[in-house]
Amino acid sequence: MIPDITPVNQVDWDRAGGRWYHLPFTYDHTWGRVRVPLYVACAAQPGATIVAIGGTHGDEYEGPVGLKNLIRELDPARLVAGRLIVIPVLNVPAFRAARRGSPLDGENMNRVFPGDASGTITQRIARFVTDEVLARADVVIDLHAGGAGFEIIRCMSFHQVDDPARYAEFRETSLLFGTPFVLIYTGGMGTGLLTGEAETMGKITIGSELGFGASTDRDGVRWAQGGVLNVMRRFGLLAEPFVDLVPEGLDRQRIVSATDIDRYVTASVSGISEPLVPLGAFVRSGQPVARIHDFERIDEPPVEILADGDGYVMCRKFRAATEQGEVVMVIAEEVD
Ligand SMILES: [Zn+2]
The missing domain is CATH 2.40.50.100 (RNA polymerase II/Efflux pump adaptor protein, barrel-sandwich hybrid domain)
Structure with missing residues (x-):
């Protein structure tokens, strides 16, 4: 049972084992609280911190469903080192309204990073993520889908980066999800992206498009859940062999670029x-x-x-x- 709400400064980020939280963020115009779900699991040994986030946009479902399945089925005792932090639904008001942005302040969560501690509710949630979650991360996975607007190839994605070592790390981490395509895209699409902020902070940063049409894609859910587990294997959180998530019959995973x-x-x-x-x-x-x-x-x-x-x-x-x-x-x- 998740405790009713936990003030954000009382999250235990370090104790071995797994735990769920509801983090309260005060509405702009009433005394009520939006509750953002958070899961933290730590091994007894230090190691890499992997952050996985879904529901940055409210009408995208593979991330939330895959991550909810992941944290319910994961026995924290399996972790041999490091830490997993999961926010299955980040923009809770948008998710509740099945909209891309928040109906409370009109903000698109993926355009307000790094956020503002004295701003509107979306900006305050973003600021918490920047300061408390991204700051702790080595790897950041932000799971998106096409939403209502675009039919999109199911893919993992990352920004074009010049440093060859970083590029290789982004590429290898993305391929672990088994999606038919990995899309390299431009950082110039907009400002205030969660992934842009994480990348600026020096994190290994991966995005995705795992479905479309404000539906729940079956493979997308599988890739969200299984892909994060594979990333946990790559960075030493789980001492287990990788699980091959590439669809049967696919000749190869394609890395494609649309940076202009x-x-x-x-x-x-x-x-x-x-x-x-x-x-x-x-x-x-x-x-x-x-x-x-x-x-x-x-x-x-x-x-x-x-x-x-x-x-x-x-x-x-x-x-x-x-x-x-x-x-x-x-x-x-x-x-x-
Ligand atoms: Zn999105």
Whole structure:
């Protein structure tokens, strides 16, 4: 049974064994408290600290479900060294509302890092994560999905980094999840990302897209749970062999890169989008990949959208209604 609430300064980060907490964050306009769930498990021996977080966005479910399964099924006595910290649902108000951002302050948790201790509720939760959780971490895993907006290839992901040793560490850690793709993306997508903050703090930092459509993908859940366990094996928390999570029949895991945000394919006009290629397809530069229909001009042909390079279709707009400038597709080229 989880204690009702535990003040954030009373979390025991170090004692051997596993424990659950509900951390209270005061609402901005009432005396009530949002309760953020936290799990901490420590081995008797010191070692690496692995942090796994789900529900940074409230309409993404593979991370929360996989991490909840993980901490319920993990016997802390299995840990031979180090520490595991899990927050299955970070943005609790957004999760409750099944929305990407918080209905309480309108904030997107993944744009407010490092957070602000005297800011709105989302900013205060982020500040706690930065100071108390990320600061303790060696490895940070932030589990996302496409949410309601994008149909996306299930992948682990990390930011492009220049240091070859860091790149190799990010790459190897990502591959342990067994996803068909590992996506290298740009840090220039936005400011205030949880992963951006963790990376700046020098942590091995991995993201993911494990499903889409505000649904719960079965493989995505398996990769979330099994992947974190594999990372625990890699960093010495568990003295066990890796479990191969790569889907049966897959020829190889592909490492692809989409680091130039100017090359994300956007809609030239507003209308109803029609994809012409399936997710995961390999496309050639200049090939029509989607078109936009104007239903006020049914006599007019749709506007074709062309691939701007060779690569795999990583992501497409899921909702048909499309406004000019929205990303309709992301094409990533295989590297490495
Ligand atoms: Zn997300």
